[in-house]
Amino acid sequence: MRLLTLPFLNRTPRRGQKRKRVVSAWRGRTLTLGVAAGTVLVLMAGGWWAWSAGVPHRLAGYAGQAVFNASAAAGLKVGEVFVVGRRETPRPELLQALDVRPGMPILALDIRKARERLLTLPWVHAASVERLLPDTIIVHITERQPLALWQNRGAFALVDRTGRVIPQRDLGRFRDLPVVVGEDAPAHTRALIDLLDTQPGLRDRVTAAIRVGGRRWNLRLDGRLEVRLPEVDPERAWLRFAEFEREHRILERDVVLFDLRFPDQVIVRRAGPSEETRIEARGRDT
Template identity: 45%
Template sequence: MARSPARLRAEDRTRLSSDGARPRGAAPQRPSSLRLWLRRQRPMLRPMLFGLAGLGVLGAGAVVVSALDPAGRFSFLAENVAEIAGEAGLTVSEIVVRGQQNTPRELIRAAIGVRLGDPLLAFSPTQAKARLESIAWIESAEVQRHLSGNILVTITERKPFAIWQHQGEFAVVDRDGRVVSADTLDAFGPLPLLVGEGAHRQGAALYDALKQEPDVQRRVQALVFVGERRWNLRLHNGTDVLLPEGHEDVAVKRLAELQRSSALMDRPLAAIDLRLPDRLVVRQQPAPEPVDPRANAQRRSGRG
């Protein structure tokens, strides 16, 4: 039998209620404590979120201006952005330098060019890197700027290799011949002495050959570059060892064999010439001049 529309609506309402709908008059659910706290803090959270978003936009804007304008035509815009960010609290809070051993700290501070409290976005890591790598001691530098306010600088220093004597002046050089210091020559321990024009650029290969022959190396006082072509070894006893051009390693091995067989470097010689592969030439030290007894007698009588 067909049901009336009124009966259909009543049955439908009953079915919906039995299927899980909330019965009329049931108590409403209470919101969680976290939701209540967020509602109370909403007036404070909104400005805070806007402020953080604004700082992010300022930081991104300064980075974009620096990247797209390497010539600095819009540097005033980046400066204004950095100033606004600084007033908003985005400043340098910490500067960390790693890898410093021999480079003077005052040179590093001057090259970084920023102090605590300065606007963070006004600091250019690229420019600081270029200034740091212009310092003689520094081979390479890495500079990082973090929005937390930290600046991290990591430097790789050149290693002192030898002391170079040139025109009466002394300087510490690295293996490539770059002068790294002209002061505190004794601060780096015993270093080989290179003498002559161009010796600072060519001395590493000969030094490596000497390291293979310790008996020869410990008797050498200086490595002397002659005419920017070949080398002499000046021994501690004053003997000069003349090495052939372009064959220094072979000559050093030959000298070590002569030292083991006949203690050649311990003899009172003026020079040991190894420039000829099939011949050894030695030159004796000049004998002292004989003393004339009559001259001594005259000098004694004159004093008397």
């Protein structure tokens, strides 16, 4: 995973300014946290009194904002955001979802709501948000892994292992992924990929898979050979095709159709007008 640092505050003194006296990091952090904690405790006590005394809600809200402002004045404000795991999520979208601003009170960030907003981003599968006082926010995200390109009504989108569709404008980087076609194809893509993975030698030669009637798949290999899988037990049919390929080099022949929908026979069609052959399960031509 990649660590991305988004510095909000420039801590390097400008030319001509005097450099501050060096204080150990632990001592500086302890002092800041101590002052901030004392300030916040005093104001929280005031807020508790306002609530228990029945002060109107609006005034109680002012008290809460005063706590945040005082904490920021004491050093508890956003200075840096560290993001772990970002590869595809655009930086502006991520920062907008976090809803953080440089110098804002770090205690004002609602961790739960920030995480919920991150999960609405197209590429984000899982997320966590933490505060590291006095001034750092740490974000961990797990992004979705695209498995295939989904073609639907002339448009393309990415599909991940959960069947989630990932909108993406620039698809050039994903052109090596197999294409799945069909209205319900995304929901069945993971099962399809798992099926293809059982025969690694053939998997990478599958260029497209068409969902038929919401029940089964037709595979396109090398862009020319169509392999029709059955609705029931497609794993066995895919294994049968792999065995035929090893024994007869089907992909090197002028075969354009290999129909495995029937358990007791295979229908093979060669290039040309209606040149079709039926092969029984035992392997004899009929």
